[in-house]
Amino acid sequence: MVSHDALTEIPDGLDLDLAAVAYDPLTTAHVSLHGVGGLGTWPDTGVDAVGDEVVLVTGAAGGVGSMVVQLALRAGARVIALVSSDERTALVPKGAEVVSMQDSARASELAASPVATLLVDTVGGARLAERLAWVRPGGRVAVVGYTAGTSATLDLPNWLLGDVAVLPVNLLRRAGEGDAVVDELTALLVAGELAVTLETFAMSEVEGALSLLGAGQVRGKAVLHPSA
Ligand SMILES: NC(=O)c1ccc[n+]([C@@H]2O[C@H](COP(=O)([O-])OP(=O)(O)OC[C@H]3O[C@@H](n4cnc5c(N)ncnc54)[C@H](OP(=O)(O)O)[C@@H]3O)[C@@H](O)[C@H]2O)c1
Known part of the structure; x- marks a missing residue:
């Protein structure tokens, strides 16, 4: 016997494998960009249109990261997608600039002259502190996960100088925001306009x-x- 509350109706045309895994990336990516990241509406960056946003995404070959890439591009932002190694670059959806962390020259360039207005960080870990400096002053970081490690240390003087807001993404507390958009996003998945x-x-x-x-x-x- 299974309680009705534990069951979810699968829309016509949605592949069962996709149905098993899509809810998390769809809702988490959307909430990270909009509910938490305020894409196109963040006052401190000096941009007042989504088209002026530069979204940096870590773990861009992963479930949440690759959906952040797709939704940010659909919204009209420029996207820079970070992956850990050259072999992961092919897994990132088309349309973003893909940067492998093995490309130390490009990574140093991004650190030296930050262009991102929003970082969606799905990997966390000690190097999260370094990545804050890749975001323009007044920008923000939506922290989603910690696959690369559960802690990071902030150097307070540099963090204050960098002036970048660090924001938690908590889909347990924000489940309603995810539920509100999941049907619309699933329809895009069924139509082949989004992919997991x-x-x-x-x-x-x-x-x-x-x-x-x-x-x-x-x-x-x-x-x-x-x-x-
Ligand atoms: N805050 C929330 O409410 C919320 C909601 C949903 C998910 N999450 C969390 O968000 C994170 C990302 O979820 P996901 O579904 O995108 O995960 P995923 O598809 O498994 O992985 C995301 C990326 O993390 C990197 N990665 C994976 N294993 C790693 C390891 N052992 N060491 C270092 N990096 C590793 C990989 O980057 P490369 O491909 O570049 O190697 C991978 O593409 C997870 O920690 C998940 O628990 C949080």
Whole structure:
């Protein structure tokens, strides 16, 4: 017996694998950009239109990151997508400037002359503190996750000088914001206007799938097929 509250109707035409993984990236990316990041409406950056926003995204090959790339581009922002290595660049949706952290020259350039007005950070970790300096003064960082580590240390004098707001993204508290947009975003997914990359695994492959997940090597979201 399953409670009615635990069930979700899957829209016609939505692939079951996608249905299993899409809710999180769709809602988290939207809330990060709009509810938290105030895309196009953030007063301190001196921009008053989405077209003037430069959105920097870490973990841009991941579930949330790649959706942030797509939604920010659809909204009309310029997008710079960061990935950890050259081999992850192909997983980033088209339309963004993709920067591999192995390209130290471009990474140094981005740090030396910050162009981003909004950073959506899906990886966290100690290097989050460095990335604050990649955002223009008056800009903001929406912190989503911590796959690269659970802590970061702020150097208060430099943080005050940098003048960048650090904002938490909490989808538990903001679930209503996600629920309000999920049907509209799912329709775009069904129409093929948004995409969530996923890799499927049979139950017999679960051990390997978990190792790949732990090493950050799954291509997109991982879906396990219980009956396979
Ligand atoms: N705050 C909230 O309310 C909320 C809501 C939803 C999700 N989240 C969190 O947001 C984060 C991103 O979610 P997601 O679905 O996008 O995850 P994901 O698809 O598994 O991974 C995102 C990116 O993180 C990097 N990564 C993965 N494993 C790593 C590791 N072991 N060490 C360092 N980097 C690693 C990878 O970057 P590269 O591809 O560049 O290597 C990957 O593309 C997760 O921590 C998730 O728990 C938070």
